Amino acid sequence: MRDIVKEIESKFSNHDDLFIEEELVGKTTIYFIGFNTLVDLTKSKLYVQQMAASSSSVKALFINLSDQVGVDIEQILKAILEGKLVIVSKGDAENAIVDPIAQNLNRSIEEPKNESPIQASINAFGDDITINVGLIRKRLSTERLCHCSYQVGELDKRRLSMLYIKGRAPNILIEKANQQLKQIKSDIETIDDLNKQFGQRILSPVSHLSPTELPIQAIHSLKKNRIVLFMDNYPFALVFPNLIWDMFSTENDRNFPFVLTFMLRLFRVIGAVATVVLPALYVALVSVNPGIFRTDLALFVAKSREGIPLSAFLETILMVVIVDLILEAINRLPKSVGPSITMVGGIILGQAMVEAKLVSNLLVIVITAVVIASSAVVGIQNSLYIRLLKYPILVLASFFGILGVWTGFILTVIYLASLTSDDIPYLTFNIKQEGDTK
Amino acid sequence: MTQRIQIVIVFILIQLSIGYLVYPDLIYVLTKTAHWELVMCQGFLQLILIWIYIKGLNYFPENDVIDIYLKMGRWVAIIFLIPFVINLIALVAFNIRLHTEVIISVFLPRTPYWSILILLYFISVYTSIKGLGTILRSSVFIFLIVIPLVVFNIFSSVINFDIHNVTPGWELPARFLLKNKFFYLLGFSSFLFLGFMASKTKLSFRQLFVAWVSVTLFFLSVVYIPLFIFGQEAVVTLTNPFLEAMDSVDISWFSFNRQTMFFGLSLVGLVIVANSVMLWMIGQIMRKIFKFRKVKSSYWIIAFSVISFVLAFLVPNQSLVEKCFLWSTGAQAYSMIIIPFTIFIYGFIEKRRVKA
Numbered sequence: 001m002r003d004i005v006k007e008i009e010s011k012f013s014n015h016d017d018l019f020i021e022e023e024l025v026g027k028t029t030i031y032f033i034g035f036n037t038l039v040d041l042t043k044s045k046l047y048v049q050q051m052a053a054s055s056s057s058v059k060a061l062f063i064n065l066s067d068q069v070g071v072d073i074e075q076i077l078k079a080i081l082e083g084k085l086v087i088v089s090k091g092d093a094e095n096a097i098v099d100p101i102a103q104n105l106n107r108s109i110e111e112p113k114n115e116s117p118i119q120a121s122i123n124a125f126g127d128d129i130t131i132n133v134g135l136i137r138k139r140l141s142t143e144r145l146c147h148c149s150y151q152v153g154e155l156d157k158r159r160l161s162m163l164y165i166k167g168r169a170p171n172i173l174i175e176k177a178n179q180q181l182k183q184i185k186s187d188i189e190t191i192d193d194l195n196k197q198f199g200q201r202i203l204s205p206v207s208h209l210s211p212t213e214l215p216i217q218a219i220h221s222l223k224k225n226r227i228v229l230f231m232d233n234y235p236f237a238l239v240f241p242n243l244i245w246d247m248f249s250t251e252n253d254r255n256f257p258f259v260l261t262f263m264l265r266l267f268r269v270i271g272a273v274a275t276v277v278l279p280a281l282y283v284a285l286v287s288v289n290p291g292i293f294r295t296d297l298a299l300f301v302a303k304s305r306e307g308i309p310l311s312a313f314l315e316t317i318l319m320v321v322i323v324d325l326i327l328e329a330i331n332r333l334p335k336s337v338g339p340s341i342t343m344v345g346g347i348i349l350g351q352a353m354v355e356a357k358l359v360s361n362l363l364v365i366v367i368t369a370v371v372i373a374s375s376a377v378v379g380i381q382n383s384l385y386i387r388l389l390k391y392p393i394l395v396l397a398s399f400f401g402i403l404g405v406w407t408g409f410i411l412t413v414i415y416l417a418s419l420t421s422d423d424i425p426y427l428t429f430n431i432k433q434e435g436d437t438k
Numbered sequence: 439m440t441q442r443i444q445i446v447i448v449f450i451l452i453q454l455s456i457g458y459l460v461y462p463d464l465i466y467v468l469t470k471t472a473h474w475e476l477v478m479c480q481g482f483l484q485l486i487l488i489w490i491y492i493k494g495l496n497y498f499p500e501n502d503v504i505d506i507y508l509k510m511g512r513w514v515a516i517i518f519l520i521p522f523v524i525n526l527i528a529l530v531a532f533n534i535r536l537h538t539e540v541i542i543s544v545f546l547p548r549t550p551y552w553s554i555l556i557l558l559y560f561i562s563v564y565t566s567i568k569g570l571g572t573i574l575r576s577s578v579f580i581f582l583i584v585i586p587l588v589v590f591n592i593f594s595s596v597i598n599f600d601i602h603n604v605t606p607g608w609e610l611p612a613r614f615l616l617k618n619k620f621f622y623l624l625g626f627s628s629f630l631f632l633g634f635m636a637s638k639t640k641l642s643f644r645q646l647f648v649a650w651v652s653v654t655l656f657f658l659s660v661v662y663i664p665l666f667i668f669g670q671e672a673v674v675t676l677t678n679p680f681l682e683a684m685d686s687v688d689i690s691w692f693s694f695n696r697q698t699m700f701f702g703l704s705l706v707g708l709v710i711v712a713n714s715v716m717l718w719m720i721g722q723i724m725r726k727i728f729k730f731r732k733v734k735s736s737y738w739i740i741a742f743s744v745i746s747f748v749l750a751f752l753v754p755n756q757s758l759v760e761k762c763f764l765w766s767t768g769a770q771a772y773s774m775i776i777i778p779f780t781i782f783i784y785g786f787i788e789k790r791r792v793k794a
Contacts, residue, residue: 403546
């Protein structure tokens with residue numbers, strides 16, 4: 001019965017990487033079917049031959065090789081697409097789906113690329129979901145670590161995994177997240193696609209998920225009663241829900257004595273506040289409320305702006321936009337060109353603009369401080385969103401001065417307070433341990 | 439996620455917001471000596487009312503004030519709560535307008551007042567639309583930022599104190615109790631919102647007592663700082679005695695010119711919390727009473743805030759604003775007496791009936 005083989009052949013007629021290899025085992029002919037881009041054929045064949053040598057019949061061989069024997073054509077097609085090796089015997093309905101020796105498409109466990117832990121374990125998550133979950137299992141060997149897996153999507157079934165510690169994460173949260181993940185209909189391509197499943201936040205810069213590359217951080221989040229999600233082929237653990245404290249703390253801080261940990265976190269908070277407020281404060285102090293300083297200080301500020309044609313707001317927004325452009329441009333460029341752009345940008349921003357009397361000395365200092373401060377927070381996504389938050393405050397400051405800075409800051413706080421994911425507010429500092437231990 | 443500590447914080451913030459501006463004025467008008475007696479009298483009266491209110495509310499677990507009134511009947515709810523809503527609208531309007539005047543005098547002498555009105559209204563309405571959770575959470579953060587400023591203000595003004603300004607410190611009998619304006623003073627103790635937030639969390643009197651003590655201390659300081667600095671005779675002539683008192687402080691080593699700025703900043707934070715709570719109360723009342731209309735509470739809030747904005751916009755000058763503000767707090771005092779008592783009595787009767 002060459003039916004199945006024929007059918008597969010016609011189904012995949014547009015796939016040149018499909019192989020159908022004939023092979024003789026004992027007296028029966030069998031066919032190996034699979035994609036040579038996903039299956040290492042030579043090694044897999046060798047493996048099957050070795051197994052065949054120790055098996056009495058073809059049927060026994062099939063049973064030895066796999067527990068998916070005699071499945072229907074639909075499942076076979078799916079298995080081929082997933083990179084399995086399908087073995088079909090000639091003139092017989094016998095078939096089996098075998099886990100082959102796969103082509104190596106993943107990198108091995110490497111160092112983190114986006115985070116740089118100091119004095120800490122430097123294993124990072126990789127692309128393969130099983131390896132990622134394994135990294136967690138290895139470090140957290142308890143039977144209370146639960147793992148739910150999902151296959152979602154319309155065109156491409158993407159594998160998702162949800163991990164939580166039973167008895168730690170609140171049951172309501174687990175149930176809701178479970179529901180939301182099960183209902184996914186559309187393809188999950190990016191974090192934002194997944195993010196939308198947890199309730200749309202229109203035009204919100206704050207995600208429901210906080211990505212981390214470090215197993216230690218993911219485990220810490222699990223222990224802090226949260227859920228960790230994994231997407232297949234995505235080298236990050238996604239911690240749900242995302243809380244504001246993620247921006248200021250990493251587990252690795254705690255490798256230092258408490259006082260140093262406190263200092264590090266304090267600096268991050270200062271950095272975040274400074275990023276949001278400093279440019280606006282400059283505009284407010286220079287253009288609207290110069291009178292609140294002592295006279296000598298006010299004179300100094302006024303002097304630094306002597307002969308500058310642009311208004312304070314225009315000058316500041318110009319600089320802020322240029323700096324954000326540079327930060328983005330450095331990302332886009334190949335590593336070899338990056339430093340030159342930084343150098344040119346630095347010269348333009350630091351020297352040329354001041355010498356041309358386009359912006360004031362003081363502003364350059366302020367902007368530099370902001371750039372450095374915005375990078376102090378943990379996680380590039382957080383750094384990006386606090387960089388965005390400074391613009392509304394800047395506009396308010398240009399109208400209302402100090403009052404604008406203050407109301408803008410309060411408005412930002414109120415906005416952040418209004419965010420919730422599955423009824424857990426973004427501004428919570430810890431999630432209550434509410435799960436059943438049974 | 440409503441927590442008691444958050445409610446207590448909102449309680450403190452609202453008291454501070456209402457008490458900062460007109461409260462000392464009223465005290466100076468009411469008595470010439472022994473101001474602390476007056477403050478304490480008002481405080482104890484407030485404490486008794488809060489106790490009755492909480493006692494009444496605790497008869498009905500899982501219910502807020504509106505639910506309790508609706509149990510008595512829809513018309514009872516309308517009769518008791520609609521005047522309260524109207525009063526709140528006026529209070530929001532005059533409160534924001536009053537603060538706007540102070541903000542203009544502190545920060546932005548050249549800016550037209552309507553632009554600041556719009557700014558304050560926008561933030562208050564936005565916060566109240568986002569709901570109770572947002573108000574409570576943001577008020578914790580505002581508390582953490584504002585209270586240090588308030589404390590700094592109070593302690594920095596010590597350098598100008600003259601102890602002779604407040605003698606004699608004793609007066610008997612307390613004649614002010616009979617004056618009409620003492621009733622206005624009661625209107626400053628805004629605690630009615632407690633009943634609106636308490637549906638899921640049971641309030642504990644002990645925590646509120648701690649809050650009450652700190653608020654009373656604050657009121658005393660608000661009254662006594664201008665007194666210590668200027669003395670009773672001078673203070674009566676000032677429009678904003680506390681503001682003037684802050685303006686008189688000059689610390690030579692401090693890099694900022696005026697302490698008033700910090701005062702202004704703390705005012706803005708407080709007024710936003712107070713008004714968003716009031717607007718939220720309006721939205722809750724209207725939504726629950728007119729349930730059959732299926733109007734979201736956010737539409738009610740927006741509609742009423744527009745009315746209140748027009749009201750605030752139309753008042754021509756500051757002295758009229760202050761008068762209107764006093765009237766609306768006086769009217770508030772009626773609700774403050776009536777609502778706790780009705781709830782308490784109704785709860786008492788209900789309990790009897792259930793037992794029988």
